[in-house]
Amino acid sequence: MGAQRLVLDGAVVVVTGAAGGIGREVVREVHRRGARVVSLDLSQAAVDDAVRGLDPDRVLAARADVTVPADLSDAVDRAVARWGRIDVVFANAGISSGDSADTVASVADGVFERVIGVNLMGVWNTVRAALPHIIDSRGHVLVTSSTYAYLNGMVNAPYAASKAAVEQIGRALRSELAAHGATAGVLYPGWVATPIADVAFGKDELATALIKRAFPRPLLTPIKPRRVGLAVADGIEARSPRIQVPRRWIPVAALRGIVNPLSDAALHRDPTMIGLVREVEDRAHRR
Ligand SMILES: NC(=O)c1ccc[n+]([C@@H]2O[C@H](COP(=O)([O-])OP(=O)(O)OC[C@H]3O[C@@H](n4cnc5c(N)ncnc54)[C@H](O)[C@@H]3O)[C@@H](O)[C@H]2O)c1
Numbered sequence: 209m210g211a212q213r214l215v216l217d218g219a220v221v222v223v224t225g226a227a228g229g230i231g232r233e234v235v236r237e238v239h240r241r242g243a244r245v246v247s248l249d250l251s252q253a254a255v256d257d258a259v260r261g262l263d264p265d266r267v268l269a270a271r272a273d274v275t276v277p278a279d280l281s282d283a284v285d286r287a288v289a290r291w292g293r294i295d296v297v298f299a300n301a302g303i304s305s306g307d308s309a310d311t312v313a314s315v316a317d318g319v320f321e322r323v324i325g326v327n328l329m330g331v332w333n334t335v336r337a338a339l340p341h342i343i344d345s346r347g348h349v350l351v352t353s354s355t356y357a358y359l360n361g362m363v364n365a366p367y368a369a370s371k372a373a374v375e376q377i378g379r380a381l382r383s384e385l386a387a388h389g390a391t392a393g394v395l396y397p398g399w400v401a402t403p404i405a406d407v408a409f410g411k412d413e414l415a416t417a418l419i420k421r422a423f424p425r426p427l428l429t430p431i432k433p434r435r436v437g438l439a440v441a442d443g444i445e446a447r448s449p450r451i452q453v454p455r456r457w458i459p460v461a462a463l464r465g466i467v468n469p470l471s472d473a474a475l476h477r478d479p480t481m482i483g484l485v486r487e488v489e490d491r492a493h494r495r
Contacts, residue, residue, distance in 0.1 A: 211391050214348050214445050217242030220291045221444075222284070224274050224334050225301030227254035229402025230352070233437030234298060235259065239266060241441055246287045246294075248272040248280075249301070274301045274330030280337035288341060295347040296444055297338035299331040300395075302352060302370075304404045309363035309415035311485060314492035320366040327370035331377060342390050348447050349385070349392040350440065351378040355457050357396060358464045360472055362481075363418055363488055382449055391447040395440060398457050399430040414491065418484050422475065426456060 221238045225231040226247035235245050235258065244266040249255045255269040268287055272279040287294055303326045306319055331351050342349055354371040361368020378394035385392055399405050408419050409430060419428065431454050443451035452458045460467055475481050 211346060211389055211447055214295065214391075214447055216296075216441065216445055219243045219295035219347075220246065220287060220293050221296040221298065222246040222248065222287060222294055222334075222338055223298045223300060224248045224272065224280075224330070225352075226269075227251070227258040228301070228404070229433040230397065230400060230436045230440075231298075231300050232258045233433045234300070234440045236262070237437040237441040238296075238444070239263070241445075243296075244268075244291055246270070246283060248274075248283050274299075274334055275325050277333045277337065280333050284337045284341065293345050294338050294341035295345045296350065297334060297342060297347075298350045298352070298440070298444075299334035299374075300350075300352040301330050301334075302327045302404065304407055305364050305367040307407055308412040308491075309407070309418060309488050310492060311363055311489055312365050314489045315366065320369075323366035323370050324373075327367070328373045331374050335377065335381070343385070343388045346389040348390065348444055349378070349381055350395055350444060350451075351375075351381075351392070352395045352397070353378065355396055355398050355461070357394075358461060358468065360422075360468070360475055362422075362475065363415065363485065379449075391449075393443060393448050393451060395436075395443070395451045396453070396457065396461065397436055398452075398454055399428065400433055400436055401430040402433055405430055414484060414488050418481070418488075421478070421480055421484065422471075427460070 221243045223231050226235050227249035235247050239245050239262050247255045247259050247269045252271040259267045259269045270283050272283045351374050353375040356368040356371045357375040375394050381392035408415050436453050439453040
């Protein structure tokens, strides 16, 4: 038997990365639909700013570093002490691989560990802290992956690896939670105009040139975070297994078994791509 639609009016929704571009919009949209929100991010000042103007009776804004399990269990305990339940957890905090494109050979020591620490361990820690309450309420878990879960992650391997792993957590959870009448889903944003995407849109000219070469223009145009906020709220209410936003990525995702080998082979053969990767590595050697 499938789980019922999730009613956001009155639901308790925990969001990490809630002061960022996507998290902030999700908090605002689920709050608009009547939810009580637990907004978590690295700094108290940033979450306070992000929830400004929302009904204080329906907001709990707190500092929580997703790499620290105790921060998350404290936040979950505070939410349950105040409202008695958690219906939705949106494990969304994330970071990029850095301010520049780099290969596996050229990336600085520690970057991989840092990206995995936040993007993968952070999701794991968030989900684990909230899960007993999600099971109790027959609620919903949503994890933020990325189109990078299925695209070739060249010059961005730490990030792509973290997002592919997050997808696996979401898919496994959905099957495991069926026994409890709860659900899980995976969010796959394409490019969204937030600070994390700056590196691919001008901050690093080589990263910008590489993605321009690799993707057709319609897939490249970044969307506003507001669109992700709406798609996420709709997806939570529908308990969607997958939220693809913008929807133009759906055919690429659906056909990944065919598209991936073809695009990998095309990247491998393209002299312009090979030249750009050389430039990335030459630049790293000069650093
Ligand atoms: N913007 C895009 O193009 C895009 C595309 C696909 C996926 N995503 C994913 O969406 C999610 C949200 O990103 P965004 O675009 O809103 O970027 P953002 O940089 O605006 O927001 C990310 C937020 O996560 C917070 N954060 C970072 N490390 C943290 C930690 N250790 N503990 C708690 N919070 C932490 C940051 O402070 C920030 O507020 C990320 O997981 C990102 O990887 C973004």
